[in-house]
Amino acid sequence: KAGVTQTPRYLIKTRGQQVTLSCSPISGHRSVSWYQQTPGQGLQFLFEYFSETQRNKGNFPGRFSGRQFSNSRSEMNVSTLELGDSALYLCASSFNSGIITDTQYFGPGTRLTVL
């Protein structure tokens, strides 16, 4: 079974630009979560999508948004990039119906650098 894939793996942008990151979950998984990882703040939860609906949301500004498609693939968008948005963005998928606990499986991440 193929794992979680994320594209692109590396990205360099300049301040003010916007960026879209993509995540393909493990086949059959309907939940996709996004995290931002930085040396200073550690792993921070951005949002979770389940069946094309945002189910949980972390404490990030509205510049961070996401969506999920009917095939469970998800995209994350960051508008008006700031230097502080430089981070490793991780996507995780799970079967998680919300009724039982489940394991999250992570992709390799997208390393975003904002200049």
Added chain:
Amino acid sequence: GNSVTQMEGPVTLSEEAFLTINCTYTATGYPSLFWYVQYPGEGLQLLLKATKADDKGSNKGFEATYRKETTSFHLEKGSVQVSDSAVYFCALDNYGQNFVFGPGTRLSVLP
């Protein structure tokens, strides 16, 4: 709310030493508990998990026991190797609420 606390390290050990990384949690009900590992330049990989009290998760020589009375899930390994050098994250999942991760503990194992 749910939270996870773990020793932040860094932890530096010699090869074949005994490893303990402490993890405690705060949550209502009966969450599932996880240890994830992140090798340099990679995403997180599930190391082990436990879904109910007194369960022991184990994998690759690592073990952790779900202790509800002390709300802990400490990670142990009897003899670490250089290849175990990584960052270890303790996490919990509480029935469909978003995963909560600890700050991570960096482990360096010296030959």
